[in-house]
Amino acid sequence: MNSRTIRSNSLLLFLALFAPMVVFAKGGGVGFWLEGTISDLRVDGKVIELVVKGRLWLDQYLGGPESRQAIEFECKKGIAGRFSSDQQFFAMSADGGAGALRSPGQLKELLQRVVERGTKVKLELQNARIDFRDWQCPAVTADVIRATDVDLK
Secondary structure (H helix, E strand, O other): OOHHHHHHHHHHHHHHHHHHHHHHHOOOEEEEEEEEEEEEEEEEOOEEEEEEEEEEEEEEEOOOHHHEEEEEEEOOOOEEEEEEOOOOEEEEOOOOOOEEEEOOOHHHHHHHHHHHHOOOEEEEEEEEEEEEOOOOOEEEEEEEEEEEOOOOO
């Protein structure tokens, strides 16, 4: 056997060993959510920074909706968030019964209305990076793909 054949066989063996894990993981997923009232909102160009008094939670689904497991973080000092305002997102009604695609830049407007009213906001995140800077309160950098809007009917 030459080295090329050995490498090919090693690759096939590697793939065969890990194939069951790929099949097992099929249908799973993870969701990241941030919910609460905004205590501090700063907008600098296309960057939105805020502090949410509420909770951050991660949903994990290993085999469909009935297998949901959640991990929640609450922090009295607030959870810091950093988001981009130049992406599309879905604005959803507070009851989840209605939604609309919003243009880049409109997340800033929605969050400013939330601060003015003092109402809760719920954000669904993707590409989330979570940092426990002080080992207590997480800081989140992510893209917002869904946000509640109490004015949406």
